[in-house]
Amino acid sequence: MTEQQLPSWADPSVSPAELDPQGMSRRGLLRRAGLFGAAFALGSATPALAADDRHLGGDDPRLAYLVGDHHIHSVYSHDAKYTFSQLAAASARYGLDWMVFTEHSNFGHAKYGAVLEHEEILKARAENPRQLIFQGLEWYIPAAEHCTVFAAPGPHEVDLLTRFETAYDGKLLGYTDGSAGGADTARNEAHAVEAIRWLAEQRRTGCIDDVLVLANHPMRLGIDSPREMRGWRDAAPEIMIGMEGAPGAQGAAIPGWRGATSIRGEYENRPSAQSWAGYPADAYLTYGGFDWATATVGGLWDSMLAEGSLFSITTNSDAHRIVFDTWKNGDWPAGQNFDTTGKLPDPVNTDTPQPGSDFWPGQFSRTHVGVTRYSYRAVMAGLRAGRVWLDHGHLLDGLDVRLKRDCDLGRGVTLGGRLRVRKGEKLTLDITVTTASRPNPQGILPELAHVDVIRGAVRGPVTDRDTWRAPDTKVVRTEDVTGRRGTYTLRVPLTAGDGSFYVRLRGSDGNRHGAGYLGASVDPHGPVPHEPGNGDPWADTWFYSNPVFVDVAGV
Numbered sequence: 001m002t003e004q005q006l007p008s009w010a011d012p013s014v015s016p017a018e019l020d021p022q023g024m025s026r027r028g029l030l031r032r033a034g035l036f037g038a039a040f041a042l043g044s045a046t047p048a049l050a051a052d053d054r055h056l057g058g059d060d061p062r063l064a065y066l067v068g069d070h071h072i073h074s075v076y077s078h079d080a081k082y083t084f085s086q087l088a089a090a091s092a093r094y095g096l097d098w099m100v101f102t103e104h105s106n107f108g109h110a111k112y113g114a115v116l117e118h119e120e121i122l123k124a125r126a127e128n129p130r131q132l133i134f135q136g137l138e139w140y141i142p143a144a145e146h147c148t149v150f151a152a153p154g155p156h157e158v159d160l161l162t163r164f165e166t167a168y169d170g171k172l173l174g175y176t177d178g179s180a181g182g183a184d185t186a187r188n189e190a191h192a193v194e195a196i197r198w199l200a201e202q203r204r205t206g207c208i209d210d211v212l213v214l215a216n217h218p219m220r221l222g223i224d225s226p227r228e229m230r231g232w233r234d235a236a237p238e239i240m241i242g243m244e245g246a247p248g249a250q251g252a253a254i255p256g257w258r259g260a261t262s263i264r265g266e267y268e269n270r271p272s273a274q275s276w277a278g279y280p281a282d283a284y285l286t287y288g289g290f291d292w293a294t295a296t297v298g299g300l301w302d303s304m305l306a307e308g309s310l311f312s313i314t315t316n317s318d319a320h321r322i323v324f325d326t327w328k329n330g331d332w333p334a335g336q337n338f339d340t341t342g343k344l345p346d347p348v349n350t351d352t353p354q355p356g357s358d359f360w361p362g363q364f365s366r367t368h369v370g371v372t373r374y375s376y377r378a379v380m381a382g383l384r385a386g387r388v389w390l391d392h393g394h395l396l397d398g399l400d401v402r403l404k405r406d407c408d409l410g411r412g413v414t415l416g417g418r419l420r421v422r423k424g425e426k427l428t429l430d431i432t433v434t435t436a437s438r439p440n441p442q443g444i445l446p447e448l449a450h451v452d453v454i455r456g457a458v459r460g461p462v463t464d465r466d467t468w469r470a471p472d473t474k475v476v477r478t479e480d481v482t483g484r485r486g487t488y489t490l491r492v493p494l495t496a497g498d499g500s501f502y503v504r505l506r507g508s509d510g511n512r513h514g515a516g517y518l519g520a521s522v523d524p525h526g527p528v529p530h531e532p533g534n535g536d537p538w539a540d541t542w543f544y545s546n547p548v549f550v551d552v553a554g555v
Contacts, residue, residue: 004129004130004132004374004375004376005129005130005374006040006130006374007097007130007374008023008130009022009023009024009026009027009030010026010027010030010036010040010064010374012036020438021437021438022095022394022397022437022438024437025397025398025434025437026397026398028434028487029064029065029397029398029400029434030064032487033062033063033064033400034062035062035063035064035372040064040371040372040373040374059410059411059412059413060402060411060412060413060414060417061372062372062411063370063371063372063382063387063400063414064370064371064372065368065369065370065371065389065398065399066097066098066132066368066369066371066374066379066382067095067096067097067098067362067366067367067368068096068097068098068099068100068132068366068367068368068369068379069091069096069098069099069100069316069317069319069361069362069365069366069367070099070100070102070134070136070148070150070214070314070316070367071100071102071138071148071216071244071248071316071317071318071319072087072091072099072100072101072102072316072317072318072319072361073101073102073103073104073138073318073319073320074086074087074101074103074117075343075344075345075346075347076101076103076109076113076114076116076117076342076343076344077103077104077106077109077138077320077344078104078106078108078109078338078344079104079320080103080319080320080321080344081320081321081327081328081329081344081347082319082322082327082347083346083347084101084117084120084121084124085120085124086347087099087101087319087360087361088124088128088131088133090360090361090362090363091131091360091361091362092128092131093360093362094360094361094362094363094441095362096131096361096362096366097131097132097374097379098131098132098133098134098369098376098379099131099132099133099134099361100134100135100136100148100150101117101121101133101134101135101136102136102137102138102148102149102150103117103136103137103138104138104140105137105138105139105140105165105169105171105172106171106172106338106339106342107172107339108337108338108339108340108341108342108343109165109338109342110162110165110166110169110172110342111342112340112341112342112343113341113342113343114135114137114158114161114162114165114342115158115162116342116343117135117343118135118157118158121133121135125153132374132375132376132379134150134151134152134153134376135150135151135153135157135158135161136148136149136150136151136161137149137150137161137164137165138216139164139165139168139169139170139195139213140169140170140171140172140176141170141192141215141224141228141232142168142170142173142175142176142188142189142191142192142195143170143175143176143185143188143189143191143192143223143228144170144176144189144192144223144224144225144228145215145216145217145218145220145221145223145224146215146216146217147213147214147215147216148212148213148214148216149161149164149199149211149212149213150211150212151208151209151210151211152208152209152210152211152376152377152380153209153376154208154209156207156208157208160199160202160207160208160211164195164198164199167195167198168191168192168194168195168198170188170191170192173191175187175188175191176188189228189231192228192231192232193231193232193235196213196232196235196236196239196240197235197236199211199213199236199239200235200236200238200239203238203239209377210377210380211239212239212241212380212383212384213232213239213240213241214240214241214242214243214244214312214314215229215232215240215242215243215244216243216244216247216318217244217247217248217265217267217291217318218243218244218291218293219267219279219283219284219291219292219293220247220265220266220267220269220284221269221272221274221275222269222271222272222275222276222279222283222284223272223274223275223276224276225276225278225466226276226278226300226303226304226465226466226467226468227465227466229243229300229304230304230462230465231465233304233309233311237309237310238384241310241311241312241383241384241386242310242311242312242313242314242386243291243293243294243301243311243312243313243314244291244313244314244315244316245290245291245294245301245313245314245315245390245544246265246286246289246290246291246294246313246315246365246390246392246544247265247266247267247286247291247315247318248265248316248317248318248319248357248358248359248365249264249265249266249318249357249358250264250265250289250357250358250359250364250365250392250537251264251322251323251356251357251358251359251364251537252264252265252266252268252357252535253530253532253533253534253535253536253537254323254535254536254537255533255534255535255536257323258355258357258533259533260532260533261532261533262357262532262533262535263285263286263529263530263532263535264286264289264530264535264537265286265289265291266357267284267285267286267291268532269284270284271284276466278466278468279468282517282529285529286529287517287526287527287528287529288508288512288513288526288527288528288540288541288542289392289527289535289537289540289541289542290315290527290542290544292517293468294313294544295516295517295526295527296516296517296518296523296526297454297473297474297475297516297517297518297522297523297526298456298469298470298471298472298473298474298516298518298522298523299468299469299470299517299518300468301313302454302456302470302473303462303467303468303469303470305456305458305470305473305502305504305547306456306457306458306459306462306470306472306473306502307458307459307460307461307462308458308459308460308461308500308549310386310416310546310547310549312383312386312388312416312546313388313390313544313546314367314383314388314390315365315366315367315390315391315392316361316365316367317358317359317360317361317362317363317364317365318358319358319359319360319361320356320357320358321354321355321356321357321358322356322358322359322360323356323357323358323359324353324356325353325354325356326349326350326351326352326353326354327347327348327349327350327354328347328348328350328354329344329345329347329348330344330345330346330347330348331345332345333345363441364392364393364441364537364538365390365392366390366391366392366394367388367390368388368389368390368391368399369382369383369387369388370382370385370387370388370414370415371387385416385417386415386416386417386546386547387414387415387416387417387546388415388416388545388546389401389415389505389543389544389545389546390543390544390545391541391542391543391544392537392541392542392543393440393442393444393446393509393537393538393541394436394440394441394446395436395446395448395507395508395509395541395542395543396433396434396435396436396446396448396543397434397435397436397437398432398433398434398487399431399432399433399434399505399543399545400414400430400431400432401414401415401429401430401431401432401505401545401548402414402429402430402432403417403419403427403428403429403430403494403503403548403550404419404427404428404430405419405421405425405426405427406425406426406427406428407425407426412430413548414548415545415546415547415548416546416547416548417548417549418548418549418550418551419548419549419550419551420551420553421496421550421551421552421553422496422552422553423496423497423498423552423553424495424496424497425495425496426493426494426495427493427494427495427496427550428491428492428493428494429453429491429492429493429494429503429548430489430490430491430492431451431479431489431490431491431492431505432487432488432489432490433448433451433481433484433487433488433489433490434486434487435447435448435484435485435486435487436448440538442538444538446509446541447482447483447509448481448484448507448508448509448543449480449481449482449507449508449509449510449511450478450479450480450481450482450507450508450510450525451478451479451481451490451505451506451507452475452477452478452479452505452506452507452525453475453476453477453478453479453492453503453505454473454474454475454476454503454504454505454506455473455474455476455494455501455502455503456470456472456473456474456501456502456503457470457472457473457499457500457501458499458500458501458502458549458551459472459499469518473522474521474522474523475516475522475523475524475526477492478524478525479492481507482510494550496550496552497552498552499552500549500550500551500552501549501550501552502547502548502549502550503547503548503550504544504545504546504547504548505543505544505545506542506543506544506545507542507543508527508540508541508542508543509539509540509541509542511539511540511541512527512528512530512539512540513525513526513527513528514526514528527540527542
């Protein structure tokens with residue numbers, strides 16, 4: 001696959017007058033990253049470091065952040081509605097640089113739909129090389145929920161996906177906790193691990209250039225146990241790289257829209273016979289729109305990070321049916337159905353709002369991935385490296401994070417990275433924020449109110465693989481940034497203690513917060529659940545970042 005054309009905000013040949021305010025802001029970020037018109041624009045590899053730029057404390061590359069969505073459904077999913085072209089156009093309108101089409105597995109999809117969609121994707125890639133369009137699959141994990149699986153473009157991408165779907169999909173095989181009353185769960189869990197190892201082998205042998213897996217909406221049903229998530233990660237950590245920190249369906253609880261019991265993310269379930277018994281009842285909710293596993297400081301995500309291994313978070317649209325949209329599914333011709341075609345009939349406009357919970361890709365939820373060039377492989381490499389931050393409601397235009405030793409002069413390490421230090425060394429965490437430069441799609445100019453620094457001790461692999469607690473993790477600093485505009489840098493001093501640790505970031509518009517799930521001493525002003533049926537997502541927006549790890553020498 002050749003290098004793609006640059007998006008307009010990164011293309012030096014596009015005049016500033018042709019860019020909207022967000023495009024101008026992103027171009028400014030690119031310039032400040034030292035990439036404009038150089039390595040990023042030319043599509044080269046990461047620039048070599050001069051000898052005097054190499055420092056013991058680490059010197060990660062300068063980055064530009066591409067905005068994307070790894071969980072999108074079209075007429076090639078049995079429960080969705082929109083054509084491929086409708087979704088690609090919406091993604092471009094809302095500023096996405098990359099997107100992944102993840103259709104539900106289904107016999108019709110495996111036999112017909114995947115190949116048909118692939119033809120559309122190939123045509124779109126050729127006609128609009130400024131959009132990075134991946135093909136993927138929403139995998140029904142044996143014994144658990146769903147995962148995004150997607151591959152790098154290449155001659156075997158659709159073959160890999162259909163072979164994987166046929167051999168390892170829990171729905172197609174009947175290998176789910178819901179089958180036979182949850183029987184054979186051990187067999188099903190083992191099959192999920194085998195599936196991830198199979199993907200890793202396809203990458204190792206060169207059948208596919210690259211492939212990644214991310215767990216989707218992990219706490220929606222509570223059937224992704226902590227031990228299963230650790231098992232997937234450990235099976236191939238270079239393939240199974242993380243989970244949705246916030247699900248799609250963020251419009252599900254707009255007041256007066258779906259009903260008095262609706263919850264953001266469609267997290268309206270309660271434990272079932274297949275749910276893992278160790279989760280509390282409050283785990284089946286979203287907090288500021290984020291999954292309980294991510295939103296709980298000292299919770300499940302932190303318990304995995306505390307083992308010292310990267311496990312990334314993302315956010316996305318999970319686009320099926322858009323709020324306030326007026327399109328409905330078309331009618332089937334006589335004798336046809338999804339199993340015989342692998343594709344729904346094209347939608348029809350009714351001029352009347354239809355049921356829906358989702359936003360268009362990029363309209364509300366955005367995953368930002370740090371890259372050094374504009375290409376498919378660069379996006380996948382950035383995701384694997386954990387150079388990721390996410391926001392809702394277009395809360396920020398930009399975020400750059402660098403952690404370095406005070407005795408070093410280099411750039412230090414960024415999100416997903418590791419800094420090696422000595423006990424007692426002084427460190428500085430530089431958090432460069434670029435505030436929103438234009439109203440979001442709801443017409444609101446977002447304003448960041450605070451930035452929280454969360455620190456947790458790294459204790460190594462856990463004995464109990466079903467633990468979901470990280471008792472050493474807490475919010476250690478909050479910066480009030482109310483009223484600050486433009487680009488500014490917060491400098492947070494840290495000290496390396498006796499043990500290794502990690503830091504991660506979070507912040508919000510300040511509209512709704514309270515004591516975190518594990519108490520005010522751990523998280524004094526964290527996200528909180530909304531009342532059922534009363535969850536306006538635009539009035540409660542947050543950003544989260546991946547962690548930076550600090551390895552203390554001699555421990």
